[in-house]
Amino acid sequence: MNEKNPAISKGVDWSLAWMYLILVVVGITAIFAVTYKEGEPIVQSFLGFKTDYSKQFYFFIASAIIGVLFY
Secondary structure, eight states: OOOSSOOOOOOOOOHHHHHHHHHHHHHHHHHHHHOOOSSSSHHHHSSSSSSSHHEEEEEEEHHHHHHHHHO
């Protein structure tokens, strides 16, 4: 088993990356639609880490950073 290119990754599976992004957007939208209270500032509630959708948003950012580091 002699390989000329011993790379761990052979590239990005873009269809899987797009499916993941679509699932994340649908998930955050669903959580936002259920828990948003009218009158709250939307941007501040996303950045405040006090709501469920802001926690999901930060988890997505952290997982994207970790995914890029492992690529």
